[in-house]
Amino acid sequence: MTRAAIATLAFVLLLPAASGAQVSVRGFGDFGFTVFNATQSFKAILGKSSGPVFGGGVEFGEKRFFVSLGAQRFRRDGHRVFVFDNQVFPLNVKDTITVTPVDLTFGYRLRSRGLVPYVGGGPTWYRFVETSEHATETEDVKETHTGYHLLAGAEVPLRRWLAAGVDAQWADARNAFGDSPTSVAAVYDEHDLGGFTLRARIIVGR
Amino acid sequence: MFGSKTAGVLAIVALAIGVVAAQDAAPGFRTFISDLTPPGIDNGLRDKDAPRPPRPYPTDVSSRDGMPYLRGSIAVKFRAGTAPAAQRIMIDRVGASAMDAPSFADFNIVTIDDTADPEAAAAALAQQPDVEYAQARYIMHPMFVPNDPLYVQQWNFPAIDMERAWDLNPGATSSIVVAVIDSGVAYRNMVLRRNVPSWRGGTGTAVFTFPALGVIDIPFAAAPDLGSPDRFVAPRDFIWNDTDPVDMDGHGTHVTGTIGQLTNNSVGVAGMAFNVRIMPVKVIDSLWDDILGSPFQGTDDVVARGVRYAVDNGAKVLNMSIGRSGPPSPLLQEVLIYATQHGAFVSIAAGNDFEQGNPTEWPAAYANSIQGVVAVGAIGRDRLRAYYSTTGSYLELAAPGGNQRSGGTSGGIFQQTYDLGFVETYAFGPARYTAPRFDVFAYLPFQGTSMAAPHVSGLAALLMQQGITSPAAVEAAMEKFATDLGPAGRDDQYGFGLINPRAALRGLGLAQ
Numbered sequence: 001m002t003r004a005a006i007a008t009l010a011f012v013l014l015l016p017a018a019s020g021a022q023v024s025v026r027g028f029g030d031f032g033f034t035v036f037n038a039t040q041s042f043k044a045i046l047g048k049s050s051g052p053v054f055g056g057g058v059e060f061g062e063k064r065f066f067v068s069l070g071a072q073r074f075r076r077d078g079h080r081v082f083v084f085d086n087q088v089f090p091l092n093v094k095d096t097i098t099v100t101p102v103d104l105t106f107g108y109r110l111r112s113r114g115l116v117p118y119v120g121g122g123p124t125w126y127r128f129v130e131t132s133e134h135a136t137e138t139e140d141v142k143e144t145h146t147g148y149h150l151l152a153g154a155e156v157p158l159r160r161w162l163a164a165g166v167d168a169q170w171a172d173a174r175n176a177f178g179d180s181p182t183s184v185a186a187v188y189d190e191h192d193l194g195g196f197t198l199r200a201r202i203i204v205g206r
Numbered sequence: 207m208f209g210s211k212t213a214g215v216l217a218i219v220a221l222a223i224g225v226v227a228a229q230d231a232a233p234g235f236r237t238f239i240s241d242l243t244p245p246g247i248d249n250g251l252r253d254k255d256a257p258r259p260p261r262p263y264p265t266d267v268s269s270r271d272g273m274p275y276l277r278g279s280i281a282v283k284f285r286a287g288t289a290p291a292a293q294r295i296m297i298d299r300v301g302a303s304a305m306d307a308p309s310f311a312d313f314n315i316v317t318i319d320d321t322a323d324p325e326a327a328a329a330a331l332a333q334q335p336d337v338e339y340a341q342a343r344y345i346m347h348p349m350f351v352p353n354d355p356l357y358v359q360q361w362n363f364p365a366i367d368m369e370r371a372w373d374l375n376p377g378a379t380s381s382i383v384v385a386v387i388d389s390g391v392a393y394r395n396m397v398l399r400r401n402v403p404s405w406r407g408g409t410g411t412a413v414f415t416f417p418a419l420g421v422i423d424i425p426f427a428a429a430p431d432l433g434s435p436d437r438f439v440a441p442r443d444f445i446w447n448d449t450d451p452v453d454m455d456g457h458g459t460h461v462t463g464t465i466g467q468l469t470n471n472s473v474g475v476a477g478m479a480f481n482v483r484i485m486p487v488k489v490i491d492s493l494w495d496d497i498l499g500s501p502f503q504g505t506d507d508v509v510a511r512g513v514r515y516a517v518d519n520g521a522k523v524l525n526m527s528i529g530r531s532g533p534p535s536p537l538l539q540e541v542l543i544y545a546t547q548h549g550a551f552v553s554i555a556a557g558n559d560f561e562q563g564n565p566t567e568w569p570a571a572y573a574n575s576i577q578g579v580v581a582v583g584a585i586g587r588d589r590l591r592a593y594y595s596t597t598g599s600y601l602e603l604a605a606p607g608g609n610q611r612s613g614g615t616s617g618g619i620f621q622q623t624y625d626l627g628f629v630e631t632y633a634f635g636p637a638r639y640t641a642p643r644f645d646v647f648a649y650l651p652f653q654g655t656s657m658a659a660p661h662v663s664g665l666a667a668l669l670m671q672q673g674i675t676s677p678a679a680v681e682a683a684m685e686k687f688a689t690d691l692g693p694a695g696r697d698d699q700y701g702f703g704l705i706n707p708r709a710a711l712r713g714l715g716l717a718q
Contacts, residue, residue, distance in 0.1 A: 038716075041716055042716065044714075044716075045715065045716045079673075080712060080713040080714060080715050081713055081714055082673075082674050082679060082682075082683045082713040082714060083714065084674075084676065084678065084679035084682045084683070085678070085679070085682075087676065087679065089673050089674045089675065089676070089679055089713075090673050091672045091673045091674070091711065091712070091713040092374075092375065092671075092672050092673055093374060093672075093711070093712055093713065095715055095716070097716055128717065130715055130716055130717050130718065132712070132715060133374075134370070134373045134374055134712075135712075139712075139718065141715070141717045141718050143717075176717075177716065177717035177718075178717070180717060180718040181686075182687075182709070182712075182713075182714055182715065182718055183714060183715060183716060183717050183718055184714040184715065184716055185716060185717060187714065
């Protein structure tokens, strides 16, 4: 996965450079709110199917095309449960879910000045960690799953080296979980780790 | 303690027939003359004792005349709104002379002639248009096979991974009340003064007359490893119709130990849910109850009243290590439904009669039709079905019940109960027959589905404490996380498998 990402990134960066275009490098930090596709499963364990995400990354590009590598982190404590007859019984066993998606986005800016709308998409690698009290090493889950994402947003310059933006991202990571007989995802037949995320972003660089 | 030869020769089955002397009080009234008695005597491990003779088969013991039901009365439930006059007409048709409405029951007890066949009378009454059901008063018995008192270790808890389960839930709390629907519990100190008449009993053709003991003081003590008196709530005795359900057998005390024996206290042995409170509800008569003239026996209707009493007084888990073969019992079916509808989970011993033709056992056979009621079979130390454990489509779970045939004396389930040498004083014949003592304890291995059911009751208490408050969900959790044994999937020998407390208490994660 890492080698593929690096190769893709190098290719995208070298392409405009080879064409003589000026390549900019910008960093960004973002925060937002994500709603997971596995709504019932997350709600059963965490009490809600959504929560805040924080992250950041780096973006390379020229006026129109860009590629960014970003990561967000979702972490929330809940309880393990038992589900019977559509009723959820939270058990007195703490369960912590950490989801860290890493997005490689290939984007295109629709304008180059003022309010700049953009669209993009690309692969997402999901680092999924679930730990619970009194669990053994094999009972905790530490896995990486692959999916993809699509996004659309807009940014506006605030200063010469500073811009702000918002975007909406939809991500899909099918077959990420739900096979284990001791998973609530299996109960609800939900297997997608992706979700919908609204983010605000601060961008530094030019 | 006793020589094996002597024990073998004197394999006395005490059939309590012919109580020939008058009691010192009217039946049903007992006089406990003092609460101030010394604490119980703990005789510790009885690992040097010779094997004891098997106990009498309880059906024969408690029926008094060898029949599986009481003579002279039947139980009946009329449809709602049936006028008393109409009820009277219907019971007159079967020759009934009187009708009683017992407490903690929605049925009536109808008195019939002692010579009449109760089953035939019940069948005739059941044909009447306004009768919901009618049945004979079948007698329940404890589901256990006591055997050699030889301690090795409590293999039963490691077998179900209890040590790690206690990490997740260390014994529940006092907010959970577990009712032990059984022969009573050794839960308090007292002295009973009673005139003990002579009586006749024995096994098969070997019938003896045991001499009268006269007026004696019988000491009772709380089992030292069950905890202080404030641990016991709402005690009730439906055999003596009072509030002192002291055990005169040892079965209920042993069962209670597996459910909630004090644990991690540097004394004796452990129990599943060692912080719960216990509700002793006595619905089974022992031989000593019979000898002393108890007014009631452990019939279906008495058991049903005990169940209803426990539920009405806040028990969340009911352990029923009791049962019988024979016809079904509509009143037991109704009261089990009543229990689950009122938030109580019920664990029932599946039965010990596999080698006696494997008959259907009641009330266990109702378990698979009522969510929140579980029939429990027994496995031995080898994790195989115990030779005695009844099989059938109603079996839902398996738990350690012991198998001393394959596992030797250490293959039993080990708990503190009465030192039976001081209880079964009739076991060595009239010459050595003495007054019983219910204040001397020992750690004894028993085997039976009676011993398996309290493992499930203890787990139910832990699950309720853990957050699963619905009896049906408790059953579903146990079944989902059970360790499959025997043929893949549910089967008639192990049900859904061996209980797995840790997995059930841990429940479901998002991904695993």
